[in-house]
Each structure stands twice: as structure tokens, then as C-alpha cells.
Amino acid sequence: MPTYDFIVVGSGIAGLSYTVKVAQYFQDKQKPIKIALITKTVAEETNTKYAQGGIAAVWDQEDSFDKHIQDTLVAGDFESDQQVVEIVVKEAPERLKELISYGTDFDRKSDGSFDLVKEGGHSDKRILHYKDSTGNEIERALLEKVKSFSSVDFFTHYFAIDLITQHHLGEKVTKDTPHKKCFGVYVLNKKTKKVETFIGKTTLLATGGIGQVYQSTTNPTIATGDGIAMAYRAKAFVKGMQYIQFHPTALYQPGKKPNFLISEAVRGHGGILKNLDGTTFMEKYDERLSLAPRDIVARAIDSEMKKNGTDHVYLDTRHIPKSEIIAHFPMIYHYCLDQLGIDMSEEMIPVVPCQHYLCGGIIVNEHSQTNIEHLYAAGECSHTGLHGANRLASNSLLEAIVFAHRAFEKSVQEFGTQIIPAGIPDWNDEGTRNPEEMVLVTEMTRELESIMSNYVGIVRTDRRLKRAYDRLELIYLEHEELYKQSKITVPLCELRNMINVAYLIIKHARAQRENKGLHYNLDLLNA
Structure with a gap:
């Protein structure tokens, strides 16, 4: 079984x-190390790739x-950790300069300055972007940079199954067990269909979101909450999972999954x-109109659709010059x-809210450390305290680079202190057989x-939530x-x-x- 100095699960930002x-x-220190970068499909297929709008920074x-x-803080309904917010905002410019140094191209004006735009919830123009495919551009530049290092082994089409802890050495591990430690991860090689054991001195989970738990989502098909579920099973602490962000404006295409996102920046522009009759409605809900934070806009659209019995609303961009x-x-x-067949310079775009982002996740401290030693988490799978009860537009890519940097600083600082115990077992699937009833998996999903x-x-x-809990329990028992x-x-x-995450x-x-x-x-309106 291979032993790595660092294991990174997930190839997004x-x-x-x-x-x-x-x-x-x-x-730079001329010290040889080995890094395993594990991703479940191809390296560039990540939530990052689909981020359209941009990245926020002063x-x-x-x-x-x-x-x-x-x-x-306002967007997060003052549930955010103010210290974390200050850290992220103040460190943002330096992290953006690093992305630019790696070759990331952000749009500029004719005078060479950045073409900063404003999005919902922001009081100023501070969004750096590359047209409407910012995430894809960041992903491209970072992948090129990573591939220049001989110390990195890429493992594409490898699916992480479970974190390795003392539990696999026969010790009883609960959420209250002190000094829980991570020793790596069991990974399914999708080509050989064999489970491989990756031993790691330090492991970073950067596995993205949970969108596939819902029928409609802007997330790619890989977003099944793998990192959160693995960490939860390993007795890591998880917080804020009730805060699911529904993007107000996904393109209305019944039966399509994932849904195509109509970026926040379109409303910013x-x-x-x-409504379908051409009347505006946001003035009934918020003085910021179409540029109110996402939770307000999504609920307003949901309310109008239910009130009018419609399947979508429209986003009108006909007044914006076609060239722009x-x-x-x-x-x-x-x-x-x-x-x-819609020319958005001449016709309105049908849009509908759909699941977009998770504000909760694996609890980490200001250094991206979980409550399990030598296990870090960064990006959407983590809960840093930045977003509170709702994420401000274009703060997600920012959070990812700030906390990835902090995880780097801490993990190289603790490098050399990890002790890998002997006797870590390989994956044991004795007594199992190839599943014959895959239709059950499809139907349960x-x-x-x-x-x-x-x-x-x-x-x-309350009734809907209880019904969901009861129905999910039946699926859980059947799946187990x-x-x-x-x-x-x-x-x-x-x-x-997905069952773990839904629970x-x-x-x-x-x-x-x-x-x-x-x-x-x-039920809480009059409580």
C-alpha cells in the first residue's frame, strides 16, 4: 500500500x-515529498469549473x-463568525494576486484595470471575473500549475470511500474519543474495480458540495457530499447543514440535471x-429589488410561482445592448x-430557483483543521463560519483559496510530527458479491x-421535515x-x-x- 506525505481528495480550487x-x-526547500491528488472523474470536473460569476475581493x-x-455579515443574517469574515476579507487581495501569478486571466478594462462588477448583496463593485466562466479559467490555470510539479501523483477516476482512523485498527471511536487521527483513505479504483489503501501523513478533504441530493441543482453529477459523509462517519463534527442555498436563477429546462446557471452577474449587470405577464415583483419583497441576497430573491420567486400557479419566472435582459x-x-x-432558441437580447429568459450551494459542512478552525488530527477540510465541504446562514455571492471561491492557504501553512508546520501505526488493514470485502439489484440503488436515489x-x-x-425523516429512515435501512x-x-x-448528507x-x-x-x-413565523 502506497504511503504519501499529503493526500488531497478533490481537484477543485x-x-x-x-x-x-x-x-x-x-x-523550494529541495526536500522530496509525495502528494496524491485523488479525483473521482477527470481532474477538471469539479464544482469550481461551473462557477460563472467570479470571486470577490476589495x-x-x-x-x-x-x-x-x-x-x-448582512447576507449571512449575522450568523457568521466575525473573526473568520475579517480573516477572509483581509487576506483576499493577496490570495487573488497568487491566482493571477499562476496564470489566471481576469477581465480588464481598456486602461488595464480590472473590470470589477457588482452582484446581489454587495455594496460595491468588487467581483473579479473572466467573462461568465470564471471558475473554469481558475481551474485551467491551477491544473497547469499543479502538473508542473513532479512530486504530485494524479489519480483520476478514483473514488474515495472512507477515511482511515483508529477504528480500522480495532479501537472503538466515538465523537467523544480524544485524539482521533486520520491515517489516509480507502479508495476505489474505478477502472480495476478494486479498493486501494492510500496511507497519508496529512489528508485534505476538498470534495465540494451536495447538490445531487436534490432533484434540481446547478452542481455537476459528482457533487454527492462524499467528503462530508466520510468525515461524519469518521466522527468529525458537522454544522450548519440546514442552510442550503437555492440560486434564484437557474435556466428553466424541465427534466434537465444539472441545471444551467444564469449567473448572479446578469442581474448585477x-x-x-x-412574472410571466411582464410585471416586476421584487419591489414587494426588498428595496434592493433584483439585487437582494439570494435567499430573499429565491423565496420571492418561489412565492410568486405558487401565487400565480406558474412553473418559472423571467429574467429580462432585453434593455442591455446585445454587444454587452x-x-x-x-x-x-x-x-x-x-x-x-432564446436570444436573450430580444427575449426574456425563463428562470427558476434550484439548489446551488451548501453553507454548512465539516467544522474546521481558522487553520482548516477538523477535530480529527491530521485531517483538514477546505472549500464547500467545510464549515469555516464565513457564510453564516447564507452565502454572499462570489465569496465561495474566495473562502476556498484563503482556507486552502491556511491549511497549507498549518500542515507544513506540523509535517514530520505524524506517526503512521503499523498494521493498517487493506479493505475487507469478504462475503460480499457483485450487486445484482442495481435498480434498487437507482430507485432509492x-x-x-x-x-x-x-x-x-x-x-x-415541521410536518414536511418529519415526513422526510421518516421516509429517509426506510431508505437508510434498505440501503444498509x-x-x-x-x-x-x-x-x-x-x-x-447522499443518505448521510440528507440525514x-x-x-x-x-x-x-x-x-x-x-x-x-x-411553522416558525408566529413562534
Whole structure:
């Protein structure tokens, strides 16, 4: 079984930027190390790749740290950790300069200055972007940088199953066990269909979001909450799972998954939300109109759709010059034209809210450390305290690079203190057989998605949450029986992870007895 100095699970902005920093640090010291970068499909298929809008940072003299901090706290319904907010906002410019030094290209004006834009919830223009495919550009630059280091071994089409802890050495491990330690991860080689044991002195989870738990999501098919579920099973602490962000404006395409995102930046550029009869409605909900924070806009759209009995609303960009639309939003423009025959300079875009981002996750401290020694988490799978009850637009990529940097600083500082015990066992699947009833996995997955979308969505009630909990328990029991009997497959494990994640979302939502940010329970309105 291979032993690595660092194991990174996930190849989005958090995993890649961490890998670059660690590799560069030891290369500069001329100290040979081995880094394993594990990703479940191809390296570039990540949530990062699909981030359209941009990355927030105070870059202009007219802007200020205080304003960005305040905007983040307001969007998070003052549930954010103010110290963490200050850390992220104040460290943002330096981390952005590093991305630029790696070759990331952000749009500039004719005078060479950055073309900063404003998005919902922001009080100033502070979003750096590359047209409407910022995440893809960041992913490209980081991947090129990572591939320049000989110390990094890429493992594509490898699916992480479980973290290795004292539990696998025969010790009883509970959430209260002191000094829990991570020794690596069991990983399914999708090509050989064999489970391999990766021993690691330091492990970073950068596995992204949980969108596939819902019927409609902007997240790619890989976003099944794997890192959160693995950490939870290893007795890491998890928080804030009730705060599921539904992006207000996904393109309305019934039956399509993932949903195509119509970026926040389109509204930042002047796009106006309207009902099917062409009337505006955001003035009834918030003085910031279409540029209100996402939770407010998503609930407003949900309310209008239910009130009017419609399946979507419109985003009107017809008043924006066509040349500007094509210059700023080429991917969105051509997708609408090619897929739906809609020219957004002449016709309104049908949009609907759908799941987009998780504000909760694995609890980490200001150095990205979990409560399990030598296990770090960064990006969407982590809970840093930045987002509170709702994420401010374009703060997610920012959080990922800031906390990946902090994880790098701490993990190289503790490097050499880790002791890998002898006797870590290989994966044991004796007595299992190839699953014959894959239709059960397909149907259980479909049922789980339906439960979460219908009962644990934008608007909730106590009865809906209890119904979701009861139905999920039946799926859990049925899946557990199948899992114990079967050899490992990706669909079986992804469903296992989604059941864990759905359970945590429902559990945290039922425990939340106050409407804050993204958690909106009708039974709490008069409580």
C-alpha cells in the first residue's frame, strides 16, 4: 500500500491551490515529498469549473474591507463568525494576486484595470471575473500549475470511500474519543474495480458540495457530499447543514440535471426579474429589488410561482445592448440560443430557483483543521463560519483559496510530527458479491431526491421535515442491508453518502427553531 506525505481528495480550487502551495514549498526547500491528488472523474470536473460569476475581493480604493465584511455579515443574517469574515476579507487581495501569478486571466478594462462588477448583496463593485466562466479559467490555470510539479501523483477516476482512523485498527471511536487521527483513505479504483489503501501523513478533504441530493441543482453529477459523509462517519463534527442555498436563477429546462446557471452577474449587470405577464415583483419583497441576497430573491420567486400557479419566472435582459451581453456573458448567451432558441437580447429568459450551494459542512478552525488530527477540510465541504446562514455571492471561491492557504501553512508546520501505526488493514470485502439489484440503488436515489426537494426545500414546515425523516429512515435501512452484502460500486457508495448528507440536513433543519437566512420554516413565523 502506497504511503504519501499529503493526500488531497478533490481537484477543485481548494484542492489544487493547496497542492500547488505544498509542492512549491518543499520544492523550494529541495526536500522530496509525495502528494496524491485523488479525483473521482477527470481532474477538471469539479464544482469550481461551473462557477460563472467570479470571486470577490476589495480591489478598488473606493471600496473597503469594512464594507465587504458588513455585506458578508448582512447576507449571512449575522450568523457568521466575525473573526473568520475579517480573516477572509483581509487576506483576499493577496490570495487573488497568487491566482493571477499562476496564470489566471481576469477581465480588464481598456486602461488595464480590472473590470470589477457588482452582484446581489454587495455594496460595491468588487467581483473579479473572466467573462461568465470564471471558475473554469481558475481551474485551467491551477491544473497547469499543479502538473508542473513532479512530486504530485494524479489519480483520476478514483473514488474515495472512507477515511482511515483508529477504528480500522480495532479501537472503538466515538465523537467523544480524544485524539482521533486520520491515517489516509480507502479508495476505489474505478477502472480495476478494486479498493486501494492510500496511507497519508496529512489528508485534505476538498470534495465540494451536495447538490445531487436534490432533484434540481446547478452542481455537476459528482457533487454527492462524499467528503462530508466520510468525515461524519469518521466522527468529525458537522454544522450548519440546514442552510442550503437555492440560486434564484437557474435556466428553466424541465427534466434537465444539472441545471444551467444564469449567473448572479446578469442581474448585477441590470437583468430584471419579472412574472410571466411582464410585471416586476421584487419591489414587494426588498428595496434592493433584483439585487437582494439570494435567499430573499429565491423565496420571492418561489412565492410568486405558487401565487400565480406558474412553473418559472423571467429574467429580462432585453434593455442591455446585445454587444454587452455577448462580451460579458458569451457562454450564457450561446447556451440559451443553442439549447432553447432564446436570444436573450430580444427575449426574456425563463428562470427558476434550484439548489446551488451548501453553507454548512465539516467544522474546521481558522487553520482548516477538523477535530480529527491530521485531517483538514477546505472549500464547500467545510464549515469555516464565513457564510453564516447564507452565502454572499462570489465569496465561495474566495473562502476556498484563503482556507486552502491556511491549511497549507498549518500542515507544513506540523509535517514530520505524524506517526503512521503499523498494521493498517487493506479493505475487507469478504462475503460480499457483485450487486445484482442495481435498480434498487437507482430507485432509492430517485426517491431520496424527491423527498429532499419536496419536503426540505426553499420553504419548510415541521410536518414536511418529519415526513422526510421518516421516509429517509426506510431508505437508510434498505440501503444498509444492500451495502453489507455487496461489493463496492460508485452508485452504491454515492447513495450511501447522499443518505448521510440528507440525514444531516433534515436533522439540523428540525433542530433549528428560528428562521435565519436560508432556513425558512412556515411553522416558525408566529413562534
